[in-house]
Each structure stands twice: as C-alpha cells, then as structure tokens.
Amino acid sequence: MYQTQHLKEQLKRISNDILQPEDFHDKLAPAITAYTKLLFDIGEIESNDTEERNHINLKFGNAIGTFWAANCVKEVLRTQRFVRGLYLAIQDKLAQKSGPIHILYAGTGPFATLALPVMVQFSPEEVQFTLLEINETSHSKLLNVIDAFGLRAYVRQIEITDATTYILPNTEVDIVLSETLNRALIKEPQVFIMLNLASQLGNDVTYIPEEITVNLSEKKRNDNTPRKIETLINFNFDKMKEIISQSERYKWIFEEIKVNIGDVEVDDLYYTTEIKVYRHNFLAYEASSLNLLERVKLEGKYTKDLIFKYFANGKPGFSAH
Template sequence: MYQTQFLKEQLKSISNHILQPGDFHDKLVPAITAYTKLLFDIGKIDSEESIERRHIKLPFGDAIGTFWAANCVKEVLRTQRFIRGLYLAIQDKLAQKSGPIHILYAGTGPFATLALPIMVHFSPEEVQFTLLEINETSHNKLLDVIDAFDLHKYVRQIEITDATTYVLPNTEVDIVLSETLNRALITEPQVFIMLNLASQLGDGVIYLPEEITVNLSEKKRNETEPRIIETLINFNLDKMKEIIRHAERNQWVFEEIKVNIGNVEPADLYYTTEIKIYRDNFLGYEASSLNLLERVKLDEKDAKDLIFKYYATGKPGFSAHSENVLIT
C-alpha cells in the first residue's frame, strides 16, 4: 500500500508540472524524463524483445509495437500538449454536466500515457475511462500499470480490440481520444479509428486531437521553415461528418485535391503536419516526430498539375500523381 501511495505521489507531482500553463518552462523536461522512467520501470519495457518491437498490420494501418508506443512518452511537447488538452476538455465538459465524464481512449499503448496524469487530478466520480488496445503485449503491461497505481476505480472497461472496427456497447461517450498517428497521417490508423467511432456517436462529443492538418509544402535546402502551397486535408469534426455522410458500409471516401505546383522543384515538395489538440494546445513544424517533413514521392518529375488523395489500402497516406501516372 505504501509503495502504491508513493507512486501516486510521484505521478501527481509529474502531472502538476506537465499541466502548468505556458509553452515551455524549466520543470517540463525533468517532469517528462521522470514520467518516462516511472512508466518504463513499472511496465518493464525491453527494447531487445522482438515481440515488443513488432507492429500489428491492420487493413487501415499499422498498430505500432509495444516498445515504439512506449517511447512516445519521451516527446516533451507532444506529451505535454495532449495531456493538457485532455485536461481542459474534461474541465469544459464538467462545466456543462455533472460527472462522470466518459472518455474513450483508443490505442492506449502499454501505459495509457495520456490518461494517468488526468486520473490523479480528478475523482472517479468526475472521470471514467474506457481503454482500447489491440496489442496483447501492450494490453498486459497496461494492466500492470493500472495495478501499480491502483487506478481501477477510474477504468470502466479495458478491451483488446481493433478500434477501426470496434462496435460501441453504448454511446454514452463525452470525449474520444486517440494518438495513433504519424507525420502526414501515414502508416497508422488514426483517421480510420476516429471515423469508425464518430460514425456511431451523436452530437456533443469532443474528439482529441480536434484537428490534424496536412499541407503540401515547399522547403528548399537553405530555408529554415517550409512554405505552404496547398492544404490537402483538415481532419476535424466537420470533415469526419462529411466523410461519414458520403460513406457506404463504412467505406470511407476521400476527395481528390488538384494542385498546380508552378515552378517548384519536385525535390522540394513535402507534406507538413499541424495538430490542434484542444484550445491553444498546438503542435507545429518540428515540435514533435508527428510534425517532421514527409517527402512527396513523384515518378513523373516534370509534372506541374498534380492530384493528391488520401487512401487506406495497404498503408495509409497520400498518393500524388499527374493525370496519367499513379504514384503509390
């Protein structure tokens, strides 16, 4: 019991520093470092175990391996902004209704990294979580983490499931949280998790992150920041409603975006990613691994009129092609 209380006190102290207002402060990096060590020690993450490094391939993207999912906590601004965004969303919901606020957290990894600091700031009467994770190794480590902190009272349900096809047992959900994404929305199933869940829920639900924007951008080697040429997708609640409205049997359809790149050199074309988690919690260029450049792949080097489209088959991401050539 003493050990559990000590762990909770550590988590509360870490959480206080993460939730502190402002973009950056001198307690933030030490807090994230301490949080990482705490979770890695409890979860017994082993970088040498092949099963912990193995991704699970799904029709709508890869569920990353336990080791890789665990390492996401190390990204300082990413962890700060997501946790703080969730905290503010819960506060807003509690101002609208009495608790408990029900949060559906899809793709928890081995730690439910974004949930734990929240649990020690609210009571079980204020917040309840449903935790979804497809990776059995991550799921088992998550159970150990919940046990170590004795946070069972905050957990309504934990399931091993594919969140891209998960059927909700009930629709009493206030907040949907998923951090199952990569730069430029490649590889991972974020888009399809959110579409699946949103297609089953009514109005008034907060989705975190609120908006993911992928732009076609130009960046020359000697420039410090990219220049946006065209926005390819603003993936937010309005876009989800639009896609769901035009879907048949959950076959999600994405529009084609035509762009004339003019005199831009194909070698200078990149996808750039901006993420609004909630309110003023934002991740921009190079703030995290989610915001790194992703090069546009073009076989036809002289094409000026390009067509971009997001797709799911095999590996999610954008295709870019001219009128006559398809690039995958």
C-alpha cells in the first residue's frame, strides 16, 4: 500500500509540472524525464525484446509495437500538449454537467500515458475511462501500471480490441482520445479509429486531438521553414461528419484535391502536419516527431497539376499523381 501511495505521489508531482500553463518552462523537461523513467520501470519495457517491437498490421494501418508506443512519452511537447489538452477538456465538460465525465481512450499503448497524469487531478466521481488497446503485450503491461498506481477506481473497463472496428456497448461518451498517428497521417490508424467512433456518437462529444491538418508544402534545402502550397485535409469534427455522411461504414470516402504546383520542383514537395490538440495546445513544425516533414512520392509522370487523395488499403497515407 505504501509503495502504491508513494508512486501516486510521484505521479501527482509530475502531473503538476506537466500541467503548468507555460508552453515551455524549467520544470517541464525534467518532469517528462521522470515520468518516462517511472513508466519504464513499472512497465518493465525491454528494448531488446523482439516481440515488444513488432507492429500489428491492420486493414486501416499499423498498431505500433509495445516498445515504440512506450517511447512516445519521451517527446516533451507532444506529451505536455496532449495531457494538458485532455485536462482542459475534462474541466470544460465538468463545467457543463455533473460527473463522471466518460473518456474513451483508444490505443493506450502499455501505459495509457496521456490518462495517468489527468486521473490524479480528479476524483473517480469526476472522471471515468474506458481503455482500448489491440496489442496483448501492451494490454498486459497496462493492467500492471494501473494497479501499481492504484488507479483502478478510474477505469470503467479495459478491452483488447481493434478500435477501427470496435462497436460501442453504449454511447454515453463525453470525450474521445486517440493518439495513434504519425506525421502526415501515414501508416497508423488515427483517421479510421476516429471515423469509426464518431459514426456511433452524437454531436456533443469532444475529440482529442481537435484537428489534424496536413498541407502540401515547399521546402528548399536552405529554407528554415516550409512554405504552404495547399491544405490537403483538415481532419476535425466537421470533416469526420462529412466523410461519414457520404460513406458506408468501413468504406470511408475521401475527396480528391487538385493542386497546381507551378514552378515548384518535385524534390522540394513535402507533406507538413499541424495539430490542434485542444484549445490553445498546438503542435507545429518540428515540435514533435508528428510534425516532421514527409516527402511527397509521385505515382506516374510528373506534371504541374497533381491530384492528392487520402486512402487506407493497409497502409494509410496520401497518394499523389
């Protein structure tokens, strides 16, 4: 009992530092470092374990291996903005209704990294979580982590499931949280998890992140920052509803975007990613691995008029031709 209480107190101190309002401050990086060590020790993450490194290939993208999912916590601004965004979203919901606020967290990895610092800021009467994870190794470690901190009272249920096709047992959900994405929305199933869940829920649900924007941009070798040419997708609540309204479930339809690139060299074309997590919590160019450049790969002959379209087919991303 003492060990559990001690761990929870450590987590509360870390949480307090992460949730400070400044975008960057002296306590932030040490807090993320301490949080990482705490989780890796409890979760017993093995860097040399082949099984923990293996991805699970799904129809709508890869569910990354336990080791890789665990390592996401190390990204300072990414962890801060998502944790702080979730905390603020819960506060906003509690201002509108009495608790508990029900959060559906899809793709938790081995730690439920974004949930733990938030749990210790509220009571179980204020917040309840449903945790979804497809990887059995991650799921097993998650159970151990939750119990080590003594946070079971905050968890309504934990399921091993594919969130891209998961059928909700009920629709009493206030916040949907998923951080199952990569730069330019490639490889991972974020878009398809959110579409599946949004297709079953009403209009008063908060989605985190609120918006993911992928732009076609030009970046020459000596440029400090990329120059936006065209927005290819603003993936937010309105876009989800639009896609859902014109699609059959699991046969999601994305529009084609035609772009005249003028005199831009094809080798200077990149996808850039901007993320609005919640309210004033943003991740912009190079703020995290989610915001790194992704080079445009053309299919077929190069022309000045290019057509872009998002797709799944086992490996999500944009096609360009």
